[in-house]
Amino acid sequence: MRLIVQKFGGTSVADLDKIRNVAHRVAKTYDAGNNIVVVISAMAGVTDHLVAMASQISNLPKKREVDVLLATGEQTTAALLAMTLTSMNYPAQSLLGHQAEVHTDCSHGNARILDIGAHRILELVEKRQIVVVAGFQGCDPHGNITTLGRGGSDTSAVAIAAAIGADICEIFTDVDGIYTADPNICPKAKKLDAISYDEMLNMASLGAKVLQIRSVGFAKKYNVPVHVRSSFNEGEGTMVVNEDSGMESLIVTSVTHEKDQARITLKKVPDQPGIAAKIFTPITQSGIIVDMIIQNTRTSGKTDLSFTVPKSEYDQAIEIERKVAAEIGAEDVFGDKDIAKVSVIGVGMRNHSGVASIMFNTLAKENINISMISTSEIRISCVIEEKYTELAVRVLHTAFGLDAEE
């Protein structure tokens, strides 16, 4: 008897018919003799609708209350799926974040899971109940509802899988698996059979949009095998696993792009010790995630400093930095929303040099200007003008030999 966590995203539970399909899929796995914990998202569109409602009330609605509002989305789906399963005579019970003991910190809208009390889930599982957990939500030490940020249901699923010692965490989604690039803009993209946690970590953070980055971090930390697969067919998807699981190691496994970032630049910042802390502490305290940071030292003792933030938090971030700039005596603050980031990723880079120069040359040949560069052990990312995104992905995909054979 295996213990399986199955996570279904918003498009998989978009209406009562689709919820019924999910119930049948869960029931089939249950009937095969497995124990199951289901983690679900809000119905597609619901979270956006609720966010829009909150925006109508205020530009900066109180985050605590936004979480209370958003949590209704997953609560609704959890109740409907449990109801559907019981109407099919399967023993099922919904659990909300606080009931499943998903304990988080107090960072509303982007909370981190501190621990999960597996107790109640396992008690139900032992009675052969199908447990339906509302994803995306938890509760802080004071009992306030928190949410885990966009895609947080993935993190719920993997964290629960880790806490209860599940054999596998299946992420059902509207795509077949992980591709070498976004097939919508790169027609020659191929599905990968397997990918390492580290590659996926880099992809997720770069907008592959299939798995939330924190869920992959959890999976890696607790070594939870994750299977990303389609909720609309029975085909095998992509396994996200340890690097040493005998995967074939390509130099570059994927080309990703991300358009939902914006750049903020502080001009002529006094180059003194502690200045970076002054610039980034207030941003971090607001819960805004800063991605790339570039600093160029100048001879005059002043430096220009650029960084990227999610486009959705750009207004808040630039407001904060205007205050900071005044305090620290920076000359100017400006931003750019028309940027995109393209990246190449692969664990094989560790043993190969020259990947960066192939990337830069490929972009240069198309006259695409690079305005920021950042690298990690297995990834190289370039910020470019947004309008060149699709072109850049396609030429890099070809340059690194990823195109599907005709």
Next chain:
Amino acid sequence: MRLIVQKFGGTSVADLDKIRNVAHRVAKTYDAGNNIVVVISAMAGVTDHLVAMASQISNLPKKREVDVLLATGEQTTAALLAMTLTSMNYPAQSLLGHQAEVHTDCSHGNARILDIGAHRILELVEKRQIVVVAGFQGCDPHGNITTLGRGGSDTSAVAIAAAIGADICEIFTDVDGIYTADPNICPKAKKLDAISYDEMLNMASLGAKVLQIRSVGFAKKYNVPVHVRSSFNEGEGTMVVNEDSGMESLIVTSVTHEKDQARITLKKVPDQPGIAAKIFTPITQSGIIVDMIIQNTRTSGKTDLSFTVPKSEYDQAIEIERKVAAEIGAEDVFGDKDIAKVSVIGVGMRNHSGVASIMFNTLAKENINISMISTSEIRISCVIEEKYTELAVRVLHTAFGLDAEE
């Protein structure tokens, strides 16, 4: 400084504009130096929509999960109102049923409040926070979400008012106050300035639809003064208070009617000790509230037994009784959904005889047949054919001298 509980029903929070109006009303009371706890319902129509969704899944959806689903309605409004208040720079915080420590029994869909831990609410109130509590919901001893039944937010409000020792509980609704009859069908109905708990208890149970009966029971038990008033104007409504509060005592203060009941009759039930328990225990265990019960003994040792239940639970109730009838050897079970109940109510009845005969004669004059009668100390109710409801209310209103002066 007074401590006030203000409860707003579904029509008062039907959209964001109306929620803003509620926020202004709450803010005004707060600015006048009062401490406030707000209890809100789901936006008008939301609960019906959710119930319809559950019915699409199953005729008898799992009640535990229906409660999880329904609770999202009040959760949404509580978050939106707290958000609106904070956007207006008022300190406000939402609390869900379990956060406000509204402890109930396990009877899903119709749970009873066991106690309320006033602790958290009072802690916030002492910090001059406006506390916005999601009405209608609580949690059972195992931490499952429960709901209190239709109109349950009234009960939440009064129970919270009792628990925190509020000076008054204001129930804001879409009517001006309590009328001598439903003005929609009786144009001569008048608004009452005050009404006793007992009269209100009888009215509420008979479908006055302004206050849930259990809320009035709570108000009476803990002597909470309740002010029923309009959320759309500033006029005084009706005070629901102790009988000895110096009210003028009329013989009959109101005529009420109720159309959402149905009658079930068991024919030729063996007339043995314990038979009533066999008939009603399974119904009660299903959480169905039986209202009137009439039993006629026959000479043959068999009896006919009729009772009324809410129309919405008729299908479930008759299914249960068919099984019971087979077990106890009753001859037949049938039902009637086309019934209505009209009642006259007044504490003055205690000191006056002849009220019943005026009622029966008045109905007889219009050729309205009475099929069931029940009486209490301050109320007489008759079940009649549904089509005569409006006529019956108007003629009784006139007969008991309640018509407004021209």
